[in-house]
Amino acid sequence: MLSRVADALFWLSRYTERAENNARMMDVNLQLMLDVQPFANNRQHWESIIFTLEDTKLFNQLYPEITGDAVVDFVTFERKNPNSIYSCLATARENARTVREELSVEMWEQINRMYLFFFSGDAKRIFQNSTYEFFKWILQGSHLFQGVTDATMLHDEGWEFIRLGMFLERADRTSRILDIKYHILLPSGEQIGGNVDTIQWMAVLKSCSALEPYRKHYRGQVLPWKVVEFLVKNQTFPRSIVFCVDSLDYSLHKITGVDRGDFQYRVEAERLSGKLLADLCFITVDEIFRAGLHEYLDRMQGRLIEITKAIYKEFCEWLEEKDKEPQETEPPQLQTQKSS
Amino acid sequence: MGNLFEGYVPENYFDEMFGSTGEVRPHYDTLLARYTAMSSEEFQKKRDLANNAFLTQGVTFTVYNDQEGTERIFPFDLIPRIIPRPEWEHVERGLSQRITALNLFLHDIYHDQKIVRDGIIPADVICSAAHFRPEFMGFDVPKDIYIHICGSDLIRDHNGDYLVLEDNARSPSGVSYLLENRQAMKRVFPNLFSRYLVRPVDTYCLELLDVLRFIAPNGNPEPTVVLLTPGIYNSAYFEHSFLARTMGIEIVVGADLVTHDGVVYMKTTHGLKRVDVIYRRIDDDFLDPQVFRRDSVLGVSGMINAYRRGNVSLANTIGTGVADDKVTYYFVPKMIRYYLDQDPILPNVETYLSHFDSDRKYILENLDKLVVKSANESGGYGMLMGAQATIEQREAFRQAIKENPRNYVAQPTIRLSRSPSFCGDRFEGRHIDLRPYILYGAKITIIPGGLTRVALRKGSLVVNSSQGGGSKDTWVLND
Incomplete structure (x- = not known):
């Protein structure tokens, strides 16, 4: 597969997943505000979202103050924000356009339809009538794309790059959604484990479509350490961090053709993902809290970025060398020559 | 409401669908029956259906210097051009x-x-x-x-x-x-399509x-x-x-x-x-x-x-x-x-080369009747339509021809054939051409028909998409 194509598939998938997660976060938090508004510090709540998205600087340049409307606008429609839903859908489609021959007709049509709808008057109308409907539509659009991808695209190398992008993004977003809770302080007078605290943890689960799966799994109270355990370590929930890392590790091995048994790896990205997977499997929730949840999640995001970098270096790096003259002395490199 | 063909006249052109006295050509018979049964609203609905499909599938061309939505669909006319087998x-x-x-x-x-x-x-x-x-x-x-x-x-x-x-x-x-036009036609008029034997x-x-x-x-x-x-x-x-x-x-x-x-x-x-x-x-x-x-x-x-x-x-x-x-x-x-050692089966359009002295003299004397083209431009650029041009435009070409005779050819204005096309709320005659695609490998194969382009602007003879042209599906019959 062409390196440029692999790169475009990876990002097309990542941006679609990112649009979806933005929509989830906005939807859940808008609803959360309805529940906790009487008690909570509105401004500080929205500030924490911008903070976990690591977009505080850009936000402050564009908006005079932090309000719910401003944050929703920034995360949804702001063109100058490269991570807004607007930008994500535009970038995903732009990437798709460059690799249409790799996509099934259905995939392209779905991604194009989302793009065209989002920029039509209909989308704005729906948003003004009901933000719930609007974000649900984005979520469904992304799910439809992922389902259509599974059902109509060849499950070959390109598909694995799409999976890589999707799971890396999802792992990152799940960790950030969990992190929001760290930044939202409880209103004064509220108890840890009290009513508002529980509602906030439930909102975290809802942001990941995890509330009902959580209840099925634990059949009881929503408790902080159990929420963390579920979203970090549950092996069967498709948005938990360990599930995502396991899946991307699997895809990486499919791409390199290296057997996954006996912890084998050939390329650096495989080593990093394998190591992260092992850590996730064997760490306990106690250890996470002792290290500090925020610190743990922060490191997690760092390690996911390292994997992304290693993937690019391994499969796509020479795209940047396009302007260099070929070296006459060096023999043509017909196989990837990498040390393991 | 009313017949979409009402008031349709072939005028002084060869019309693909109607003879000079207004009678429908036999291979368009079935099509005429289907289209006259349609109201303008119904037809527009069909057209929207086709256009939406083109947009969703991204069957578009790029328009430069346009910030938002740099892609446009190529206008598609729903009356096919039909070519009998012989x-x-x-x-x-x-x-x-x-x-x-x-x-x-x-x-x-x-x-x-x-x-x-x-x-x-x-x-x-x-x-x-x-x-x-x-x-x-x-x-x-x-x-x-x-x-x-x-x-x-x-x-x-x-x-x-x-x-x-x-x-x-x-x-x-x-x-x-x-190829996409054919898909669209099949989707929008499946019954009509099945009544013709189209290659x-x-x-x-x-x-x-x-x-x-x-x-x-x-x-x-x-x-x-x-x-x-x-x-x-x-x-x-x-x-x-x-x-x-x-x-x-x-x-x-x-x-x-x-x-x-x-x-x-x-x-x-x-x-x-x-x-x-x-x-x-x-x-x-x-x-x-x-x-x-x-x-x-x-x-x-x-x-x-x-x-x-x-x-x-x-x-x-x-x-x-x-x-x-x-x-x-x-x-x-x-x-x-x-x-x-054969006679050409398909003739050229009569052409004058300003390269030859006698031809150049003729061209310069008849600039108001001829179409002048520069040798290496395409897409409808670098052309003079003598009959419609202003005096300034003609003089500019006169100068250019004298300076660089090699670069210009001239042809009489051809009265291109016309085909009914949907314009606003009814059918009117519009000029068309045909671009067949020829493949040359182990043998020569020609895709049946080709791309029929239509000059949608009233009276225009220029079919290029950059100049307001559209296209039609082209049916070659197998019977």
Whole structure:
């Protein structure tokens, strides 16, 4: 597969997943505000979202103050924000356009339809009538794309790059959604484990479509350490961090053709993902809290970025060398020559 | 409400659907019955259905200098053009004859130039052609085929006779619209379609792939074929991607390729992979910055060296532009007689070369009646429609012709045939042309029909999409 194509598939998938997660976060938090508004510090709540998205600087340049409307606008429609839903859908489609021959007709049509709808008057109308409907539509659009991808695209190398992008993004977003809770302080007078605290943890689960799966799994109270355990370590929930890392590790091995048994790896990205997977499997929730949840999640995001970098270096790096003259002395490199 | 054909008159033109006294031509009978039964609202609904499908599928071309939504759909007219079988067989024979002669001409021009030595074509016509590549004199191309994909534009005059207006021997575009138009017609009018025996067009991509594989270096039976595009900002990018997708080959940009030691490779996730055949959709000038334009970022450094060494094949080959030059066009009927000893089946439009003194005199005296074209422009640019032009425009061309006689040809204004087209709320006659696509590999194949382009502006004779043109589905009947 062409390196440029692999790169475009990876990002097309990542941006679609990112649009979806933005929509989830906005939807859940808008609803959360309805529940906790009487008690909570509105401004500080929205500030924490911008903070976990690591977009505080850009936000402050564009908006005079932090309000719910401003944050929703920034995360949804702001063109100058490269991570807004607007930008994500535009970038995903732009990437798709460059690799249409790799996509099934259905995939392209779905991604194009989302793009065209989002920029039509209909989308704005729906948003003004009901933000719930609007974000649900984005979520469904992304799910439809992922389902259509599974059902109509060849499950070959390109598909694995799409999976890589999707799971890396999802792992990152799940960790950030969990992190929001760290930044939202409880209103004064509220108890840890009290009513508002529980509602906030439930909102975290809802942001990941995890509330009902959580209840099925634990059949009881929503408790902080159990929420963390579920979203970090549950092996069967498709948005938990360990599930995502396991899946991307699997895809990486499919791409390199290296057997996954006996912890084998050939390329650096495989080593990093394998190591992260092992850590996730064997760490306990106690250890996470002792290290500090925020610190743990922060490191997690760092390690996911390292994997992304290693993937690019391994499969796509020479795209940047396009302007260099070929070296006459060096023999043509017909196989990837990498040390393991 | 009311008949959409009400008030329709063929006027003083050859109409594809109606005879001069207003009677419907037999092959349009069934279609007329279906369309007269439709109200304007119903028809518009059908049209929206087709347009939406084009938009969702991204069947678009790019409009430059437009910030939002840089893509537009190519206007599609829902009345198909229908060509009866005997008429098409005549066209097919004529096109096969023509591409055979053009290929022999290119071989000759890049080798012994007998046609020049025998005095059929003046030497300076060849030497001064902008797309003549003397660097490739004496170079043998794979299987001796120069033009693998050709699009020759045909028109019909007021008698309904088919004439060749020009040849496109470099990289003709538009075939993807033809294929998508057919899809759209089948979706929008399934019942009507099933009542005609229409020859299918969807094997085009397989046949194109066969041609590309046929010319692989050293007869390699399993060559790697790629399509080289200038990129997504090119106005024909949709077509490039469409063709690559339907052939199941990689679409590459210059940056995906690298040459080493006379071999072209593409950069893949598993290392470099050798490329054997390149269907290039970029002009000669941009192929290789080492040989042609140094500022080209679209091509690949070292590609021409690889081509010369026979390690990679290009379709079309380099230097075919000398065959579709508008001055060379004048000589094609002579070529057919010279190389094949046959009379041309499809005549040229009567043409005057300002290169010849007597013709130039005639052109300058009749600028208000003629259509003047510059030799190497396309897409409807660089043209003077003498009858409609202002005095200033005519004087500008007069000056240009005197300064550079080689660069201009002139033709009488042809009364192009018309076809009913949907305009606003009813059908009106609009001028059309036809671009068939000819493939030349192990054999010559012509896709049944071609792309019918229609000048949607009232009275306009210019069918190019850049000048307000649209297109129609073209049905070749099998009975």
